Amino acid sequence: MDSNPDPKPQNPNPPPKSPPKNNKDFLIHLETYLAKRDGVDKLLKISRYAAKIALASSLLRHHTPLSARLKSFESSVGVSRKAFRLGKFVQDVNALRAIDAASHSRLSLILSVVAYGGEGVYYFIEQLVWLGKAGLIDKRHLNLLQKWSAWCEFVGYFGSVSLKVMELREIEVQERCAASSVDVAVVRGIKCGEEQERLRKLREKKVMKRLSVVQDLADGLMALADIRDGRGGVLASPLLLSSAGMLSALISTHKNWISC
Template sequence: MAAKTQKQRDFLNHLEAYLAKRDGVDKLLKISRYTSKLILSSSILPHAHPLTRGLKSFESSVGLSRKAFRLGKFIQDVNALRSSAQEQNRDNHFYFLSLLAYGGEGIYYFVEQIVWLSKSGLLKPSLAREVQKISAWAELIGYVGSIALKREDLKELDEKLKCLSSSIEISEAREESSDEVREKEKVLKMKILMKKLSILQDFADGLMALADIRDGKGMIFSPFVISSAGLLSALISTHKNWISC
C-alpha cells in the first residue's frame, strides 16, 4: 500500500517536499560538486579550456555553500546522543558505538562551521588549514562508529526477516492466508537494502575523510577515485532522502 501511494504521488509536490529539506538541497549540491570534480579529474577537458576554469570555480563555490548548509547541524548529533543514552535494554557496547558515531560526526559538523567562517573571510584564512585535520579525524571516527551501529541494526533486521519467513512457511503449510506477513516481509527487505546502501555510503565518505587526513597521498586516494566515491555517496543520500520525504 505504501509503495502504491508513493507511485501515485505528484512528482512536483514530491520535489517541493524534497527541496524544502536542508539535506535535500545539500545532496543535490554534493552531486553537482563531485560531478564537476569527476570531470576535472578524468581529463576529459583540456587544462586550458575555459570550461575547465569554470568548473574549478563552480566546484569551489559549491563546496563553500555546502559548509554553510551545515550551520547548526551538530545539534542533531547532540540530540542523537541524548536519545541513545535514554534507550532501555542497551549495553555499554551500544553506548560506546553511539559515542563514536554521533560524537565524531557532531565534532565534525561543529568544526566545519569554523572552516566555513574562515574560508568565507570572517575569520583568518589560516584557521581553516589548522582545524581541517581535526575535522577529518572526527569525520572518520564518526563513520567507523556509524558503520558498526548499522551492522548491529542489520543483524536485528536479518533475525526479524528469518522469523517472518518462518511464519510464511507455517501459514502456507496450514493453507492459511499469509498476505499481510508477506507485505511485512517486503517492507523488511527494503529496510535491509537501504541499510546496506547506507553502510556503502559510509564507506565511501570514510574513504574521502581518510584522503583528507593523508592529504591525498597514495594511489587509492587519486582525485578520480575520491570524486567517484563522493558522487556514489551523494547519489545514495539523494535516493534515501527522496523516498523518505
C-alpha cells in the same frame, strides 16, 4: 403496458476524466524535497562531484577556460554546502540525548556515542571552516581546523558503519524468522498477510541499511584522504575519490527523496 420505466439515455458528452495526478504529485514531492536543507545540500553535492569527476578524468584538457570554470564552480559549491550545515550539529546532540541506555547493549551504546559524537563535532568544526573560507576567521587556522574536521568525520563514520553492521545482523535474524513463519503458514494453507507485509518491510529496511553502509564507507574513504592529504596511493586517486563522492551523493539523495 410495460411497468418498468424507460432507462435513462446516456449522456452523449460525458464529463472529461480528471487528468492523472502523477505530474502534480511529483512536483509537490519535489517542492517538499527542496524545502529541506538536506535536499538542496545533496543536489549541490551531486553538482560538485560531477564537476570533480569531469576534472579528474580525461574528458577535459587541463588549463582550458572550461576547466578553470569548473574548478571555480566546484570550489564555490563546496563553500556553499558548508553554509547549509550551520547548526546541523544540533541533530547529533539531540540524537545523543535520545539514546536509551537501558535498551542498548554496552557495545551498541559506545558505538552510538562514537557515531553521533564524531559527526556532531565534525559539523560544529565545519561551521568554523566555513567562517574561515568566508574571511571572518583568520585563514591561518584553516589547515588545522580542516585536519580536526577530517579526523572527527572519520571517527564518526567508523562508529556509524560498525553500528549499522550490527543493526543489519539483527534485521537479518528478524527476516529469517518472518520468512520461516510465512513458509509454515503457506504449507498449512493459513492466511499470513500481516507476516508477508512484515517480511516485505524488513527486506526494504535491509536494502536501505546496506545502501547507508555503502554511503558511509564512501564518505569515510574521502575523510581518510583528507587526513592523509592525498597521500594514499591508489585510494587517493582523484577520480576514485570523486566517484565515491558521487556515489554517496546519489544514495543520500535517494534516501532523502523516499523519506519526504
